[in-house]
Amino acid sequence: MSSAEEQAELAVAELRSAWGVQPDGVWAAPGRVNLIGEHVDYNGGRCLPLALTRVTAAAARRRDDDRVRLASTDPSAAPFEGTLADLGPGAVSGWAAYAAGTLWAVQQAGVDVPGMDLAVSSDVPLGAGLSSSASLEAAVAIAAAELAGRDDDEALRHLLIRAAIRAENEVVGAGTGGMDQTVALLAEEGSALLIHTRDLRTEPVHLGLAEAGLELMVIDTRVSHTLADGQYAERRADCDEAARQLGLEWLSDAGPADVERLADPRLRARARHVVSENQRVDTVVELVRAGRVAEIGPLLDASHASLRNDYEVSAVELDVVVAAAREAGALGARMVGGGFGGSAIALIRPGDAEAVGDAVLAACRQRGLAEPVTLTVTSGPAARRIC
Missing domain, CATH: 3.30.230.10 (Ribosomal Protein S5; domain 2)
Structure with a gap:
């Protein structure tokens, strides 16, 4: 069923x-x-x-x-x-x-x-x-x-x-x-x-993951997050202010040179994430469409670093499982979602699933963190009537 x-x-x-x-x-x-x-x-x-x-x-x-x-x-x-x-x-x-x-x-x-x-x-x-x-x-x-x-x-x-x-x-x-x-x-x-x-x-x-001999693993840290607790709204307000200072309707219209025009270091970091993340999306799309999905791992890694350092929405649990997954053979890994908890993803070879799962579990136990749950996922259909 x-x-x-x-x-x-x-x-x-x-x-x-x-x-x-x-x-x-x-x-x-x-x-x-x-x-x-x-x-x-x-x-x-x-x-x-x-x-x-x-x-x-x-x-x-x-x-x-x-x-x-x-x-x-x-x-x-x-x-x-x-x-x-x-x-x-x-x-x-x-x-x-x-x-x-x-x-x-x-x-x-x-x-x-x-x-x-x-x-x-x-x-x-x-x-x-x-x-x-x-x-x-x-x-x-x-x-x-x-x-x-x-x-x-x-x-x-x-x-x-x-x-x-x-x-x-x-x-x-x-x-x-x-x-x-x-x-x-x-x-x-x-x-x-x-x-x-x-x-x-x-x-x-x-995506062509199966054709490339790859899987996408979700690592649920079991640290719940909520988007209505103020942190998400603060990040959005920072981005709105950065766009206002740059005279832009959308912060995504900024380029690297625009980012450096922002005097406030916090706003500059937020904008740097938005600009670089859009560039990473474009590169991932190009690679996937060219049948080179195995090459997107470093872009996932870079996304996590940007979310952790510039956007400041990661959490110790996310950083631990991302690092452990990479060390166990993942081609790339990053946090997903709003942050402050939740899940990470890892691009893996099917034969590495057990090793990656064991590694993230061991790393969390060593740090005294909640034990994560891992599952491999496939792309499903949109909302629909079942019966």
Whole structure:
């Protein structure tokens, strides 16, 4: 049984248990891992994520009134009950803000969202930098749109992307860019998705990892992070100020010479990361398209160094597992996601998976850190209806 099928069954069971109803349908949306292009999405830059085969499933039933009832298989997630008028900024908190906020944003986008009973189940790790939040938002968004009678097409998906971003920014209060929601709704199986974040243009980039005899390993440090705790917002504010001082709409429009014009060393470091990371994305895309994916390792390494030194979003756990993975034979490794915890990725040969996994475990034990969880991942499809 696939991850999506398993989570769909669990979501249906939760819907029955929580609200005593059968679903009209079940929808699933993937988590994601970003190959490269970190903290550039809100700066108008380019990033290269891929969808995971791990998903959030949403089982939903349309109601004849304006009530909204939300439940989750996560025992720490309290059920939510309200009305369609109760879902906007300041009205909902906790996990329900992601789901209810998405329903509010989809309404604001002009979709006639009905009242509904909805339950979710997910195997995307929470707080691991694998975008469990956008996975939830995309699953809820596509469920709500189809319950409203909207046909699933490219125009709808772009509308839902914008709505999900708005939910996270305005209802949850996390100042994220659009990378996560875009890949959740537009990914193609077997490919990464090159996203031009200022206008959400996308291009699939076939990875060819298996053909090159390579795998992508995710190393979950099991140190949870949150994007609404102020650190993420501080980095975004730094970038906005750097762009303002340079007279640019988007910091990604800066070049190396512009970076050196910034007098404040902190702003200069933030801008240096954004400029260099965009350059790394472009080089990785060129290499992958040329069938030279095995050569991207040093660019992953450089990305981690930039995130650690210039953007200051790494953590001791991330630095330890990245170093251990490289020493054990990884071709390259870096932290992924917002930082301050979460996960790293390592580009490895399949025969090195056990050695790399053992090495990162041993390194964390030696430092007295939480024991990490490792898994190899493949590129999965975008949000879709399961049944």
